[in-house]
Amino acid sequence: MKGLIVGLANDQSLAWGCVQALKAQGAELAITWQNDKARPHVEPLAKAVGAEIVLPLDVRDPVQMAEVFEVIRQSWGQLDFLLHSIAYAPKDDLHGRVTDTSVEGFTIAMDVSCHSLIRLARQAEPLMTGGGSVLTMSFYGSEKVVPGYNLMGPVKAALESSMRYLAAELGPKAIRVNALSTGPVKTRAASGLSHFDVLMEKAADAAPLHQLVTIEQVGEAAAFLLSDKARFITGQTIYVDSGYNILG
Template structure:
């Protein structure tokens, strides 16, 4: 299998847990990094999984999307899977009430965190000549109010709805589209949320398994969903959260 992973920021990233699991299954991986500041943290990881393609990707820059997919097409000619693990909201909008969010901040969060999946799927689909799989990462705040999650709640809800519609659009091409909804994991992105420590404590207290999930456990499920072993699973939001969603 050959796949593109977008969103590795460091060795604590959910996307990195997924990359390691996929590499352990023998997949060839293309990895991206956000910019010059991120490169020193991601480049050693790309070497660790022997990624033959390692390029910058800011999803707000169309020319970088063009370069990435042109390179994948030239080097590989096809693609079996895409993992989308990108989320961003301006700090002033993320830390405030949804009621007070700015139109520009909300639009930025929606563009980077949600519509980027649609843009990348549109470019990946023609390379999935024999079918394939697309996976994005979500969180329980998409369906229930989680203190401190702010505008990312509505944005992740839109992301999960987009997964369902993309699954319908791409099903005739035998391309599956799913979302993984994880429990709280201490990643760099999550550290930007207010009340995150309290959220993690609540997850341990209320989840049926009374534990947090790890990036490795998320990676194992991602590797399954992105593989040919899940040929009929599409349009789903699948929880990897120790059961937190049933009691949270």
């Protein structure tokens, strides 16, 4: 299997758990880093797993995105899977009420966190000639109001809806598209959410399994969904959250 990982930021990110699990399955990986700030954290990880392709990719830069897929085309000639593990909202909009969200903040959050999946899937489609799998990362706040999750709630709801439409449109080409909805995980990105420590404590106490998931457990689920073992699963939001979502 040959796959592209978009969203690896550091060794605490969900994408790192996925990278490790995919590597353990023998996958060949292409890994991107967002910017010069992220590069020193990502390149050593990419080297550690023997990634064949390591390139910059700001998903808001169409030139960089085209270059990534052109390198993949020239190097591999195909793509079996794509992992989309990115989300962003400007701090002021993320920490404020949805009611007070600025047009600019909402647009940026939707573009980076949601429409980037559509752009990546469009670029990946011609390379998935024998079928393939696309996976994005979501969270329970997409369907229920989670205090402190704020703007990312509507954004993740749009992401999950986009995933379903992509699954319907790409299904005839045997390309599957799914979302993995994780419980709260203490990543560097998640720490930017207000009340996140309270959310983690509540989830650990209330979830049927009474424990938080780890990036390794998220990675194991992602590796399954991206593999041929899940070849009849598409258009689904799969929960890896110790059962927290069933509590309503």
